[in-house]
Amino acid sequence: MTTFPLLAVLLPFVAAAAGLLLTRRPHHRTTSASGDTGDADDRRARGRAAWFAVLPTAASAVLATALAWAPGFAYLGDAAPGPPVGRTYGTIVTGGIPISLTLQADDLSAVLGVLVTLVALAVQVYSVGYLHHDSRYPSYSAFVSLFTSAMLLVVYAGDLLVLYVGWEIMGLCSYLLIGHWWEDRANSRAAVKAFLVTRLGDVGFLFGLFTLGFAAGSFRISDVLSKVPEMSGATLVTATMLLLAGVAGKSAQVPLHTWLPDAMAGPTPISALIHAATMVAAGIFIVARLFPAYAAAGPTLDVLAVMAALGMLGAALAALAQDDLKRVLAYSTISQLAYMAGGLAAGSAKAAIFHLLTHGAFKALLFLCAGVVIHHVGSNLMSQMGGLRGPLPVTFAAMTVGFAALMGLPPASGFFSKDAVLAAMDGALAAGRLTDAAALLLYGCALATVAVTGAYATRAWLRTFFGQAAPVALPEPEPGTAHVIDVREAPRTMLVPVALLVVPALLLGFAGGVHVDLGVAAVGVVLALLGAGVVYAVWRSAPLADPARLLGPLRVPCERAFYVDAVYAAVFARPVLALARLVVRTDDVVVDGAVRGSGRAARGMSGLLRLAQNGNVQLYVSGLLAGLLLIAVGAVVFT
Numbered sequence: 001m002t003t004f005p006l007l008a009v010l011l012p013f014v015a016a017a018a019g020l021l022l023t024r025r026p027h028h029r030t031t032s033a034s035g036d037t038g039d040a041d042d043r044r045a046r047g048r049a050a051w052f053a054v055l056p057t058a059a060s061a062v063l064a065t066a067l068a069w070a071p072g073f074a075y076l077g078d079a080a081p082g083p084p085v086g087r088t089y090g091t092i093v094t095g096g097i098p099i100s101l102t103l104q105a106d107d108l109s110a111v112l113g114v115l116v117t118l119v120a121l122a123v124q125v126y127s128v129g130y131l132h133h134d135s136r137y138p139s140y141s142a143f144v145s146l147f148t149s150a151m152l153l154v155v156y157a158g159d160l161l162v163l164y165v166g167w168e169i170m171g172l173c174s175y176l177l178i179g180h181w182w183e184d185r186a187n188s189r190a191a192v193k194a195f196l197v198t199r200l201g202d203v204g205f206l207f208g209l210f211t212l213g214f215a216a217g218s219f220r221i222s223d224v225l226s227k228v229p230e231m232s233g234a235t236l237v238t239a240t241m242l243l244l245a246g247v248a249g250k251s252a253q254v255p256l257h258t259w260l261p262d263a264m265a266g267p268t269p270i271s272a273l274i275h276a277a278t279m280v281a282a283g284i285f286i287v288a289r290l291f292p293a294y295a296a297a298g299p300t301l302d303v304l305a306v307m308a309a310l311g312m313l314g315a316a317l318a319a320l321a322q323d324d325l326k327r328v329l330a331y332s333t334i335s336q337l338a339y340m341a342g343g344l345a346a347g348s349a350k351a352a353i354f355h356l357l358t359h360g361a362f363k364a365l366l367f368l369c370a371g372v373v374i375h376h377v378g379s380n381l382m383s384q385m386g387g388l389r390g391p392l393p394v395t396f397a398a399m400t401v402g403f404a405a406l407m408g409l410p411p412a413s414g415f416f417s418k419d420a421v422l423a424a425m426d427g428a429l430a431a432g433r434l435t436d437a438a439a440l441l442l443y444g445c446a447l448a449t450v451a452v453t454g455a456y457a458t459r460a461w462l463r464t465f466f467g468q469a470a471p472v473a474l475p476e477p478e479p480g481t482a483h484v485i486d487v488r489e490a491p492r493t494m495l496v497p498v499a500l501l502v503v504p505a506l507l508l509g510f511a512g513g514v515h516v517d518l519g520v521a522a523v524g525v526v527l528a529l530l531g532a533g534v535v536y537a538v539w540r541s542a543p544l545a546d547p548a549r550l551l552g553p554l555r556v557p558c559e560r561a562f563y564v565d566a567v568y569a570a571v572f573a574r575p576v577l578a579l580a581r582l583v584v585r586t587d588d589v590v591v592d593g594a595v596r597g598s599g600r601a602a603r604g605m606s607g608l609l610r611l612a613q614n615g616n617v618q619l620y621v622s623g624l625l626a627g628l629l630l631i632a633v634g635a636v637v638f639t
Helices: 004-021 039-069 107-130 137-156 160-178 185-216 221-230 233-250 259-265 268-276 280-289 291-295 298-321 325-345 349-377 393-407 413-431 436-465 492-511 518-541 547-559 561-612 617-638
Strands: 085-092 099-105
Touching: 004 039, 004 085, 004 099, 004 107, 004 137, 039 107, 039 137, 099 107, 099 137, 099 160, 107 137, 107 268, 107 280, 107 349, 107 492, 137 160, 137 268, 137 280, 160 185, 160 221, 160 233, 160 259, 160 268, 160 280, 185 221, 185 233, 185 259, 221 291, 233 280, 233 291, 233 298, 259 268, 259 325, 268 280, 268 325, 268 349, 280 291, 280 325, 280 349, 291 298, 298 325, 298 436, 298 547, 298 561, 325 349, 325 413, 325 436, 349 393, 349 413, 349 492, 393 413, 393 436, 393 492, 413 436, 413 492, 413 518, 436 518, 436 547, 518 547, 547 561
Parallel strands: none
Antiparallel strands: 085 099
């Protein structure tokens, strides 16, 4: 079993290599009996890619589950954790602090490994049907496998710099997958935006790793955590603040959250993978992994609490005003990630990770259901939907469970994990871990967000499945996925992952071992139902109108996500573009001008020399005689 972490990481990596190298279509395309040139080759390539994608990911999921079921893995329960399972595969000598090539699974990484592999497996199976007409499916599935391998490397790494390798590969994979349909300029811009914003945070993240490693004299995570009590407060605050920049980028925390809604330009299964099990989960995992360092850095926890408070409420209000179903879920993810960050700031890593697990289950379910709806309707816009509970009964039931979990209604899994996070925030008011102002702001925003979450989840549910049915044929939102509405559900490869994800979304809360605080739970349920009830009343009064009108004058600012992108464009993007244009102008006028000027000067001088070199032999002889005469006269004069 000590090799299981390594095998779990390697299997998706090998699958990615095989998918890229062994699914290429032949250069000499054949003609089928029906006369369709190359169609058979495309189908065979997609078929090979599907097997390369699904089977290794399934094997990795089995290994991750075996690691989580091993004795002693009880992160979410009350039992004491057992020793890590894994081994060290060598050491890289750097001339300074060595890098330990360690892969291991402890109580925390074991449960995260299960989440990553199971969601990745569901996405791979779902994508077989979702992209069955896409000629780029082989490369797409290979990048998903590489994405999965990179996230597992982050989860199972026993050394900070080994972890950083997986961290950066995830950023590259997100860029490639978000820009899958790169012909559309909006998609390629969204991919570049995600890449640049997350890279910006990663600069601070890398220096934070260096700060911790040099302070501890080792990059091994176990050595770093054992040295935390010996580190100065300034070192810990500096390191955790720098790490927080990377966490904010990967986990879409304020102020580096703006890339996540635009990432919806990618295929819907990729949205499910990013929002449920990779990328955004990595930042929360890092804080939990290094939580002793954060717990000893009080100012960092205050900053994290403020970021979480602003993110959870602001994103929930933005979700309430969106018309694009995927953007509703994207802002919902930002809000729920802020909940997890708030749980960490309140001092409960266990509650935050518990909510991360349940959120991974129900958010993957919601995104895959949204993909079925979009595949069926042919549009991302809820204004083009409605009345779909009849044509899509399985999707309707599954998405109802997902929305109930998102709202935190019992007995769905989100009820238990959200109660644990709210209870931790409630306890932070008296525990003194946070300053009074930060603790009060965090808890107040969390309670308000519960009501707003109930409102936007109910609005999306009503507008998608109730009311007037959408038109028969709609424009295609994602290349190769849209079609005309009919009475059939999605392909079986899409419905099976949806049906299976309903189980953890509904029942995972019972496995958490977290005790329910009845008072806090009652307040949470009442607030969620209050938000849902207000939206339902507004919708019943005018079923064809958007319930978001209840926001009144705040509707446009919420729809524009409070103009954060516009502020960034004015403060950062436009000045940088102006500076770039100035650099180009300077290069053209000054640098290139000097080069061009030297060329013109040389040509001018050559013109003067050419006057004497005109090919007239008589002029040459005359010049020679004149020179000799001048020499003779000079000799006579000077002697």
